[in-house]
Amino acid sequence: MSDYHIPIMSAEVVSLLRCGPGGTYVDCTLGGGGHSEELLKASSPDGRLIGIDRDREAIDAARKRLTPYGERASFVHSDYKSVKEVLEGEGIAEVDGILADLGVSSWQLDSAGRGFSFMKEGPLDMRMDRSSGETAAELIERLSERELSLILWQYGEEKWAKLIARAIKAQGDIGTTLELAELVSRVVPRKAHPKRIHVATRTFQGLRIAVNEELAGLDRFLIDAISMLRDGGRLAVITFHSLEDRIVKRVFRNMSKPCICPPDLPLCACGKAADVRVVTGKAVSPTVEELERNPRSRSARLRVAEKI
Numbered sequence: 001m002s003d004y005h006i007p008i009m010s011a012e013v014v015s016l017l018r019c020g021p022g023g024t025y026v027d028c029t030l031g032g033g034g035h036s037e038e039l040l041k042a043s044s045p046d047g048r049l050i051g052i053d054r055d056r057e058a059i060d061a062a063r064k065r066l067t068p069y070g071e072r073a074s075f076v077h078s079d080y081k082s083v084k085e086v087l088e089g090e091g092i093a094e095v096d097g098i099l100a101d102l103g104v105s106s107w108q109l110d111s112a113g114r115g116f117s118f119m120k121e122g123p124l125d126m127r128m129d130r131s132s133g134e135t136a137a138e139l140i141e142r143l144s145e146r147e148l149s150l151i152l153w154q155y156g157e158e159k160w161a162k163l164i165a166r167a168i169k170a171q172g173d174i175g176t177t178l179e180l181a182e183l184v185s186r187v188v189p190r191k192a193h194p195k196r197i198h199v200a201t202r203t204f205q206g207l208r209i210a211v212n213e214e215l216a217g218l219d220r221f222l223i224d225a226i227s228m229l230r231d232g233g234r235l236a237v238i239t240f241h242s243l244e245d246r247i248v249k250r251v252f253r254n255m256s257k258p259c260i261c262p263p264d265l266p267l268c269a270c271g272k273a274a275d276v277r278v279v280t281g282k283a284v285s286p287t288v289e290e291l292e293r294n295p296r297s298r299s300a301r302l303r304v305a306e307k308i
């Protein structure tokens, strides 16, 4: 089961969440349960863990892996954006620590049938929750060339977005991952192909973020998660690209400000107190040893805030 996904910066997560016996922790992105297992070990013998994932395959894999922890672990198939409702449903008013390890798991990326990989032939699906929502193929079909181009540009940071969107819409009916990857490779001039990554990486990232609405509501989720912490409780977030990291950094910074009055106001009129203290001034990155062990951790950044 450890093949499912290698948890990233797990020692740092356990230590920064100050995970200990008797605590209640929420893993908002359960995946294969790697981080959850570390949280359960560190909170032995009686710590509790609630694991959330929108992917049923992840819930099944984690449930199996975490069987030895018995009733200390509970599993909820849900979107982490409903974290407040999930915890209310479990009868939990506040928790000691929350983790969100954003993005897709290695299992999802490597399973050809899920359609996330430009290296493996599969349906152009890309949904983390296969029980609802539009697939990438359906999204491409529905969007106009301009809308598609905007998605590739904004979410994929793809500078050839216009050209790629035009070619996709001109070809029509792209049903598989390799068809899309080949199209991108054909339309982007060869001399402009990136050296370190596959030329279709950004297109796939943009579509995946759009299909799963990964950025929409991320700020609201962070605010809701912090509201569920006890005083002194901590929220840890691992991001994999600058779009997500920027949102986490901004929300943490805004919530750590005691006053939000315009700077030219002589006296504070808002009366606001800071909600959090940012624990990680600069985002934490994987160590050289971890990068060697797990190259997929390359772009991971960890930020932690403490409720005050």
Ligand SMILES: C[S@@+](CC[C@H](N)C(=O)[O-])C[C@H]1O[C@@H](n2cnc3c(N)ncnc32)[C@H](O)[C@@H]1O
Pocket: 004, 005, 006, 007, 008, 028, 029, 030, 031, 032, 033, 034, 035, 036, 052, 053, 054, 055, 058, 078, 079, 080, 081, 101, 102, 103, 104, 105, 106, 128
């Ligand atoms: C990077 S993996 C987490 C891996 C996990 N930490 C481990 O150790 O195996 C991200 C997981 O979060 C899930 N996920 C992504 N967005 C989600 C959302 N909005 N709500 C719930 N789960 C989500 C994905 O389905 C995936 O399983």
